[in-house]
Amino acid sequence: MPETPSDVRVVEAGPYGHRVIDHDWPHEARACRNVQKTLTTHVNTVDDLPPVRWLGGVDIGFEDGGNTTRAAAVVLNAQTLEVVDTALARVPTRMPYIPGLLSFREIPGALAALEQLATLPDLILVDGHGIAHPRRLGVATHLGLVTGLPTIGVAKKRLTGSHAEVPDKRGAWVELTDRGETIGAVLRSRVGVKPIFISPGHRIGLASALSFTMSALTRYRLPETTRVADKLASNR
């Protein structure tokens, strides 16, 4: 069984009825990295999803020069991409942005926004990486662990890993690898734009992560889930 120090706890019935990993929220970088190392043992990158009817999106913005975190959570009809629910939450920012520790800065706000949703998403596309992270614990993976919900990381820039050139054709993708592991995919979401980085968050594999992401793409570089959440989080 995985090691679970006192500051990391396994909870069989979390906020949404699923098994979740609860833990304290340190403010110091060293402690955050230690929590990440323990959390890694609980990540599931094998498909374990319900039928996806409601597709969620989460994105975070900031105000007051960063002192206030503005989090947006949205739910779209997975079939029609119609927006069925939205929520906006403002919470005081607790941590600065530190590469590799983004989740400790953004998740508190994300949780506050998710709590306000009337419709619980079956799968959430998060703005940021999933396991495509130095310790395999990007914001999407971390959010999946603490909510118990399936998540996918959709990032606009690379954090770690390397990859071949991506053909300039919509839907083309190449593997993103790091230290001998496949940690995600680099996807050309539309011709003529910079590719996006897709990686499993929690309770999903790379193939399905790519499939669901592509199902939410229309004519833009980013999937509708993150586009809708993004405008909510940035527009005052």
Added chain:
DNA sequence: GCGACAG
């Protein structure tokens, strides 16, 4: 020591 570095 040097370079890299999600949002």
Added chain:
DNA sequence: ATCTTGTCGC
């Protein structure tokens, strides 16, 4: 992420 207008191009 955020500070910020117009502008080049399909």
